Amino acid sequence: MSDTIRVESFSWSNPILRWCLLGFAAFFLLPWNALEYGVFDATYSEFYNAYAWSSIKSSAFSLVCLILIAVRPWRSMAKADLIDAIICTIAFIGILVIATLNGEALGYGAAIQMVAFGGILALALARLGFIQGDPFMTGAILLVGGLVGVFIYFPVLTIFSKVVVDDKGAFTPFMFFNLITSFGMGRVVWNSLTMAIFVGASTTFLGLVFALYAARISTRAQGVIRIFSMLPIITPPFVIGLALILIFGRSGTINDFLLYLFGDGGLFIGSGNEGWFERSAYIYGFWGIFLAQTLSFTPISFMLLMGMVSTISPSMEEASLTMRADDWQTFKNVTFPLLRPGIANAYLLAMISSLADFGNPMVLGGDYDVMATEIYFSIVGAQLDYARAATLGITLLGFSLIGFAIQRYWIGNKSYVTVTGKGTAGGFQPLPRWLQRGCTVIAISWMSFTAILYVSILVGGFVVNWGADYTPTLAHYEELWARGFGYGAWPSYITTLEFSAVGAPLTAMFGILIAYVTTRRRFAGRNLVDFGAMICFAIPGTVIGISYILAFNTAPLLLTGSAAVVIISFIVRNMPVGIRAGVSGLAQIDPALEEASLTQRASSLRTIFTIVLPLLKPALISAVVFSFVKSMTTVSAIIFLVTPDTQVATTYILSRVEDGDFGQAICYGSVLIVTMMIFILVVDKLVGKSRTQRTIKAS
Amino acid sequence: MTNKKSYGVSLRNVVKAYDDNIVLKGIDLEIAPGSLTTLLGPSGCGKTTILRLIAGLELPTSGQLFLGDEDVSTLSASRRDVAMVFQSYALFPHMTVGENVGYGLKVQKVPASERKDRIAAALDSVGMGGFQERYIDQISGGQQQRVAVARALILEPHVMLFDEPLSNLDTKLRRQMREDIRRLQQETGITSVYVTHDQNEALSVSDAVLVMKAGEISQLGTPEELYLQPKSEFVATFMGDANIVDADLSFKNKKAFASINGYKLELISDTRGQDAGPVRLAIRPEALTMVKGESKTGICGVVTSRAYIGSGTEYVTRWKDADIFTVMPTTGDQFKLGDMVHMEISSIGVSVIMG
CATH class of the missing domain: 2.40.50.140 (Nucleic acid-binding proteins)
Incomplete structure (x- = not known):
């Protein structure tokens, strides 16, 4: 035993040197500073100036720290590990402070060198006893902590700073209140909240009706469940709004029909007579947004409530029936109260989704301003009112976080549904007769309405100009797709696929890593990482957008304009998908399996790859699939970040909408829907078999 | 099976706390080389924590832990020469019986042919020869228990840890398993630490029994001493x-x-x-x-x-x-x-x- 240990204690110094080598390589080979036009388009002198050794800058300080650690003059001291850790921490802070003061934008070289310092810090902390002395896990936690810090806390704190620090850099603690009470702001906030309250009610009601219908009334519910679970994922933003315009808009189907009947010289009016009806834009404004959001979020409420309804044990209702309650009393006194936490949960989440929704108000808002779109309008065009955008962003984030905190800490724990794993004999007793009828009528009408909308989306792309000219045409498709890969929709389509393909695996990886460290490990600062993850869940896309553009357009972290920042915001935006997959996947894996691997002398790195990941495969795949698909429909988070070079599908559709070119917008939307459906079905087909091959359980 | 020298385990003033919750209040304990010592106590008394500290799955908040003469207080689990049998067995569901038992050998890069022989020998020693190709969900609970023991034995560790290994078995099987474990332990002479809350199990398998209460040692002694001369x-x-x-x-x-x-x-x-x-x-x-x-x-x-x-x-x-x-x-x-x-x-x- 003592022999092996001596070898190990000698090899302890090796990993440090390896990290140091990486650091030196980064110093000499990679550009230390960011290149404004990217690595491939930089001129020779730009490239030279970007190198760490071209002049005295933050890199010099970093080099001194690195040399100190490589030489380790304190190696024989008792507190050598502690000194390592301190030097690394100083290096981190020093680089950032010097770069900020100097106005240096840090690039690949600096990033890699920071990773090297992180590796050395992890080794030192592990030897000091952090995370059961496990350097890999310590490193993983440092990485997660660092990324959450840089890409979640830093941007959020930056928008906070915008409302307490004025243009001249003076501290103005009351500026936020001045801004929020300024003209027009109150109305915007009020509009958003009113909308959220109404949409929360409508989607929860419809979701409950559907859940009862699918779980307790219809016997052919599987199809409904499957379609409804797919719809919100594969529907690009704007598309529902556009479909509503096609049907209810000024020149929409309904208006046309009414005009045909009751307009000037209409069927019921007689030619030459003045009609009772004129075209009107009633769909723009409150009711339009309300309808569009109800359509968009009902499937989400349905999925939440469906889970709740189907886990109520039939024996509860049977107990009530044996105590002489009739079916209606049973529903009122037993079934419904059991569902109440689920209903509150669905209501809150629908409210949060409504507050954060950008696409629908963008298309249908008219003069009904809401926070999510006002943030956008504060910045686009000539406005550039960052203070106003930041104020709205913080307010929106605040509401959203409060809603989320209530959902998570209060309602989240109030579920009456307990999963006991005990099978119950027999099925459910029937619900009251009239309740069945009511649910069926509402569910079927709403489903038909949804179906008509989606059909009109698919058809809408094939007519010349909906409302004015219904001649079938392929013109929109030709315009978008038939003019070569450099034109029309192709560049944005390819960019979208590329960015999503890069972002999705990273989202799944970091999501599962965050889930892992927050559920399986205890460490100082875990609550901070946990809260950062919760911000990810709660933060509206537009707020990500505004905070990123504020945080990453100056040194030391100059990212705006790059493809990286778009991909990063995809990742942050979709992180909840990864985290959720990780948490639910890990909940099914007994922690003792990992411990068994560790006591068999496997390192934690090896344990992750041979035990945890193989068992997490289904969760991993679904996380990759869903974050890929969600990336394709993300718009609000990246709207400020895209440049003509990094235009993606959703922003291209938005530009079509803003130009009033609904035909092309709808046509592009349906292509996206088809793309995503094909992708999901193909992956399902490919992995469907292996997914069910072995049931995962810990012994 | 093994000719390695057995190691003792000693805990010196070991304290373990999770935030404000102190689960071990300064434990001093010497476990003799080659002995089977049982940790006994009501749930929450800290017995499993001691086991996990010895395994390296937790590190002590303060105090020192020695395996043999060596201070392993801050050494992580994968660097300790200790094997553990888990309460839930913790057999890997995506591997066969053979792969489970050979996992530790594979980690240590033992060549495949040698690995195969040692897997067969380890499975034979627990009466599970010929089950190499089965998956875990294709064998019974008692067989899983034996595989778990084989997986721990195959590494010829200096210290074996058992975390309530029999709690998922029915009464008859439990008696037979505890005799088998005792026999294997005496044959190999591996220092073993065994956690249980069943006093019959503790009395029947142990050289020494440690009774714990609320993070402290109540009494350490032979089974006879504890039964006939309890201190408290x-x-x-x-x-x-x-x-x-x-x-x-x-x-x-x-x-x-x-x-x-x-x-x-x-x-x-x-x-x-x-x-x-x-x-x-x-x-x-x-x-x-x-x-x-x-x-x-x-x-x-x-x-x-x-x-x-x-x-x-x-x-x-x-x-x-x-x-x-x-x-x-x-x-x-x-x-x-x-x-x-x-x-x-x-x-x-x-x-x-x-x-």
């Missing part, structure tokens, strides 16, 4: 049934005597440094023999409860404010509810308790 009321009642009675201690000719309500009895167990005067005694039910009729001295009262349990009959007799519990063989005298009885007390099974 907690140990006495935790290790089986005990009647706690007041008595007077006196000494004569270097012998110790206890007087229970005037009934005098020589004490052959340690008097734990108590001076003459009032003490408390723990008396095992087997040390008491019920006799019909009244008596002026000793324990005497009316039978208030009676339960036939097959191998004997359990009685409760009301004496002063205490309920005295006894077990009488079915073959001897039988008593009815309401009978007046008194007790004869044997010296074996009577001990002075402190706290």
Whole structure:
């Protein structure tokens, strides 16, 4: 035993040197500073100036720290590990402070060198006893902590700073209140909240009706469940709004029909007579947004409530029936109260989704301003009112976080549904007769309405100009797709696929890593990482957008304009998908399996790859699939970040909408829907078999 | 199976705390090389924490932990020469029995051919030869238990840890498994630490038993010492049934005597440094023999409860404010509810308790 240990204690110094080598390589080979036009388009002198050794800058300080650690003059001291850790921490802070003061934008070289310092810090902390002395896990936690810090806390704190620090850099603690009470702001906030309250009610009601219908009334519910679970994922933003315009808009189907009947010289009016009806834009404004959001979020409420309804044990209702309650009393006194936490949960989440929704108000808002779109309008065009955008962003984030905190800490724990794993004999007793009828009528009408909308989306792309000219045409498709890969929709389509393909695996990886460290490990600062993850869940896309553009357009972290920042915001935006997959996947894996691997002398790195990941495969795949698909429909988070070079599908559709070119917008939307459906079905087909091959359980 | 020298385990003033919750309050413990020591106690007493500290799955908040002569206090689990059998077995569901057992060898880059032989030998030693290709969900709970033991044994560790290994088995299987584990442990001579909350299991497999309560050691000793000479009321009642009675201690000719309500009895167990005067005694039910009729001295009262349990009959007799519990063989005298009885007390099974 003592022999092996001596070898190990000698090899302890090796990993440090390896990290140091990486650091030196980064110093000499990679550009230390960011290149404004990217690595491939930089001129020779730009490239030279970007190198760490071209002049005295933050890199010099970093080099001194690195040399100190490589030489380790304190190696024989008792507190050598502690000194390592301190030097690394100083290096981190020093680089950032010097770069900020100097106005240096840090690039690949600096990033890699920071990773090297992180590796050395992890080794030192592990030897000091952090995370059961496990350097890999310590490193993983440092990485997660660092990324959450840089890409979640830093941007959020930056928008906070915008409302307490004025243009001249003076501290103005009351500026936020001045801004929020300024003209027009109150109305915007009020509009958003009113909308959220109404949409929360409508989607929860419809979701409950559907859940009862699918779980307790219809016997052919599987199809409904499957379609409804797919719809919100594969529907690009704007598309529902556009479909509503096609049907209810000024020149929409309904208006046309009414005009045909009751307009000037209409069927019921007689030619030459003045009609009772004129075209009107009633769909723009409150009711339009309300309808569009109800359509968009009902499937989400349905999925939440469906889970709740189907886990109520039939024996509860049977107990009530044996105590002489009739079916209606049973529903009122037993079934419904059991569902109440689920209903509150669905209501809150629908409210949060409504507050954060950008696409629908963008298309249908008219003069009904809401926070999510006002943030956008504060910045686009000539406005550039960052203070106003930041104020709205913080307010929106605040509401959203409060809603989320209530959902998570209060309602989240109030579920009456307990999963006991005990099978119950027999099925459910029937619900009251009239309740069945009511649910069926509402569910079927709403489903038909949804179906008509989606059909009109698919058809809408094939007519010349909906409302004015219904001649079938392929013109929109030709315009978008038939003019070569450099034109029309192709560049944005390819960019979208590329960015999503890069972002999705990273989202799944970091999501599962965050889930892992927050559920399986205890460490100082875990609550901070946990809260950062919760911000990810709660933060509206537009707020990500505004905070990123504020945080990453100056040194030391100059990212705006790059493809990286778009991909990063995809990742942050979709992180909840990864985290959720990780948490639910890990909940099914007994922690003792990992411990068994560790006591068999496997390192934690090896344990992750041979035990945890193989068992997490289904969760991993679904996380990759869903974050890929969600990336394709993300718009609000990246709207400020895209440049003509990094235009993606959703922003291209938005530009079509803003130009009033609904035909092309709808046509592009349906292509996206088809793309995503094909992708999901193909992956399902490919992995469907292996997914069910072995049931995962810990012994 | 192994010719390595066994290592002892020592804990020196080990404290383990999670935030404000102190689960181990300064444990000093020496576990002899080659012995099987059982950690026994109610749930939450810290016994599993000690096991996990030895495994390296947790590191002590303060204090030191030695395997042999080596301080491993901050060494991570994968660097310790320790193997563990988990309560849930923790067999990898995506691997076969053979792959599970050979996992540690593969980690240590043992060549495939040697690995195959050693897997076969390890499975044979637990009576599971020929099961290499099965998946875990294709074998029974008892077989899973054996595979888990084989997986720990194959590494020929210096220390083996068992975390309530039998708690998921039914009674019959449990008895056989504990005998097998004891046999394997004695054959290999591997220092073993065994956690259980079942006192029968602890008494039957161990060289030494450590009874714990609320993060502290109550008593360490051989099974006989713990059963016949418990130090405290907690140990006495935790290790089986005990009647706690007041008595007077006196000494004569270097012998110790206890007087229970005037009934005098020589004490052959340690008097734990108590001076003459009032003490408390723990008396095992087997040390008491019920006799019909009244008596002026000793324990005497009316039978208030009676339960036939097959191998004997359990009685409760009301004496002063205490309920005295006894077990009488079915073959001897039988008593009815309401009978007046008194007790004869044997010296074996009577001990002075402190706290």
